[in-house]
Amino acid sequence: xxxxxxxxxxxxxxxxxxxxxxxxxxxxxxxxxxxxxxxxxxxxxxxxxxxxxxxxxxxxxxxxxxxxxxxxxxxxxxxxxxxxxxxxxxxxxxxxxxxxxxxxxxxxxxxxxxxxxxxxxxxxxxxxxxxxxxxxxxxxxxxxxxxxxxxxxxxxxxxxxxxxxxxxxxxxxxxxxxxxxxxxxxxxxxxxxxxxxxxxxxxxxxxxxxxxxxxxxxxxxxxxxxxxxxxxxxxxxxxxxxxxxxxxxxxxxxxxxxxxxxxxxxxxxxxxxxxxxxxxxxxxxxxxxxxxxxxxxxxxxxxxxxxxxxxxxxxxxxxxxxxxxxxxxxxxxxxxxxxxxx
Ligand SMILES: Cc1cc2nc3c(=O)[nH]c(=O)nc-3n(C[C@H](O)[C@H](O)[C@H](O)COP(=O)(O)O)c2cc1C
Numbered sequence: 210x211x212x213x214x215x216x217x218x219x220x221x222x223x224x225x226x227x228x229x230x231x232x233x234x235x236x237x238x239x240x241x242x243x244x245x246x247x248x249x250x251x252x253x254x255x256x257x258x259x260x261x262x263x264x265x266x267x268x269x270x271x272x273x274x275x276x277x278x279x280x281x282x283x284x285x286x287x288x289x290x291x292x293x294x295x296x297x298x299x300x301x302x303x304x305x306x307x308x309x310x311x312x313x314x315x316x317x318x319x320x321x322x323x324x325x326x327x328x329x330x331x332x333x334x335x336x337x338x339x340x341x342x343x344x345x346x347x348x349x350x351x352x353x354x355x356x357x358x359x360x361x362x363x364x365x366x367x368x369x370x371x372x373x374x375x376x377x378x379x380x381x382x383x384x385x386x387x388x389x390x391x392x393x394x395x396x397x398x399x400x401x402x403x404x405x406x407x408x409x410x411x412x413x414x415x416x417x418x419x420x421x422x423x424x425x426x427x428x429x430x431x432x433x434x435x436x437x438x439x440x441x442x443x444x445x446x447x448x449x450x451x452x453x454x455x456x457x458x459x460x461x462x463x464x465x466x467x468x469x470x471x472x473x474x475x476x477x478x479x480x481x482x483x484x485x486x487x488x489x490x491x492x493x494x495x496x497x498x499x500x501x502x503x504x505x506x507x508x509x510x511x512x513x514x515x516x517x518x519x520x521x522x523x524x525x526x527x528x529x530x531x532x533x534x535x536x537x538x539x540x541x542x543x544x545x546x547x548x549x550x551x
Contacts, residue, residue, distance in 0.1 A: 217350050224309045224352060227255035227283040228384065228426060230437060230469045232462070233451030234260055234287040234312070234356070243506040244281045245489055247454070249482050250462035253470040256284045257449075260314050262327075263290030263299035275306040278489075285310035287356065289317065291327040291337060293344035304349035310384075311345060313338070315357040318392035319399040329392035329402075332361045335373045339380035346381040354384040356428070356449075358392045359412055366391060366412055371419055378423055386426040386449050389413045403429075403452075410440075417444050434461060434468050441469070457512040479510050480542060487535045494534060501528035504537070516545035 232239060232247055234257035239247075244256045258277070265271045266288075277284055286303040288311060290296045300311045315338055317328035331338050338355065346353045355377055360366035374385060390406040397405055413427045426447030427440050437448040454461040459479050466472040490503050504524050511517040523541040527533055 220309060221352055224255065224283045224285070225384070225424060226470075227253055227309075228424065228447040229253075229441065230465050231255035231257060231285075231386070231426065231447060231449045232454045233257060233428060233449050234285075234314070235451055235455060236260055238455050238506075240506075241277050241281070242489075242493070242503040243455070244284060245278050246482070246486060246503075246506050246510075247458060247462055248281050249485050250458055250477060251465040252474075253466050253472065254462060255310075256281060257312065258284070258286050258308075260287045260289045260317060261299075261303075263288055263292065263295045266299045266302050267295045272302065272306075275303060275308075277307075282307075283309045285312050285354070287312040287314055288345075289314045289327045291331060291334075291341065293337075293340045296341045297344040297348045300345035300353065301348045304351050308351065310352050310354055311349060312354045312356055312386075313341060313345070315355055316388050316392065317399070318361075318394055318397070318402045329358050329361050330394060332358055332364065332369065332373060332392075335369075335376040338373070339376045342377055342382045343380040352384060353382060354386070355382050356386040356388065358388050358390065359409055360391045361394055362391070364391070366409065370412060370416060374416060374420055374423070378420065383422075384424040384426075384447075385416075386428050386447070387413045387416065389427055389429040414443060414445065417446070432457075434464050438468060455506075456509045458509055459511070460513060479514070483507065483510060483538050483542060487538055490535045490538070500533045500535070500537065501525075504528040511545065515550075516548050519548040520545045 236259045239257060239259050247256055261274045286308040288296060288299050303311050314328055315331045342353055360369045389408045389410050392402050393406055408430050417425050424446040426449050427445050428449035431437055431448055431450050432453040440448050450461050463476040466474050493503055508521045508525060511520045520541050523544045527537040
């Protein structure tokens with residue numbers, strides 16, 4: 210019993226450490242194949258799943274949504290929902306499946322999500338979020354965390370954000386990731402809601418001053434490891450990167466183990482990473498999967514490097530060819546190299 214408690218404690222402190230740098234949950238992007246690639250680039254960063262809704266798991270029985278590869282740890286499951294009982298059941302399913310953390314989505318503004326009363330609209334109901342967190346935390350022994358916005362619509366973020374954090378923390382949440390902009394629930398698409406409402410990093414950093422004992426991560430508009438490091442230096446506990454990590458995975462993740470986690474390792478080479486994906490691709494194809502389900506996440510691997518466009522083109526065009534297999538990786542590398550000036 211004591212041994213098991215120690216194991217849980219160790220695992221939970223590992224995930225807190227990993228949260229110094231995380232890759233954001235992104236629907237349709239951070240699926241298991243994407244996370245496997247990201248894990249090859251950084252041993253340490255915390256990876257989040259796409260949002261999985263608690264109704265899909267609990268009422269729909271869609272347990273396949275919980276599948277992940279053992280190599281992905283540390284990996285957090287993001288849940289969407291607003292029914293404390295159902296979220297608790299979903300959290301238990303996630304913890305039983307082996308996730309290192311369960312995260313609740315209080316930031317997603319899409320219509321579908323608003324109609325189910327979850328996501329960003331919950332910024333207006335801190336009491337309900339607190340109930341959800343308490344119910345989830347009561348049934349799992351991994352951390353339950355929250356990803357939120359600074360507010361929604363015409364809320365005064367300087368008032369609602371500290372109130373939200375205080376209430377949800379009182380229910381047992383010790384770790385928050387704050388997307389440093391409001392969500393406007395009417396009139397903006399989800400995509401516009403990631404760009405148009407202005408970023409307010411100062412407000413997020415003030416939260417660290419107000420809640421020094423909580424682990425707070427900042428998210429939104431961060432595009433380099435140097436920027437992430439600057440947030441750590443300014444006192445933030447963690448930094449979450451979304452789009453930049455997806456589009457330029459090498460830039461954000463390959464140097465992270467050394468720069469953010471202090472590991473004594475050189476950044477992996479993107480060519481080696483592309484080759485290291487081949488056994489994974491083979492395994493996926495052998496179970497009836499399609500090549501492009503994996504290679505679509507690899508298109509940005511050489512972003513900003515000579516030959517990046519050739520790599521992208523050959524890989525994206527070739528992946529949907531009938532019978533395409535891992536030799537496409539070799540072909541894309543060869544064409545990329547052939548296109549380089551001598
Ligand atoms: C394609 C896409 C899908 C997203 N899906 C989710 C999601 O499922 N859950 C969530 O909390 N945020 C989601 N987000 C928001 C990101 O997690 C992140 O908060 C946002 O992109 C801002 O960070 P960035 O500027 O580093 O990209 C999504 C973003 C993108 C681009």
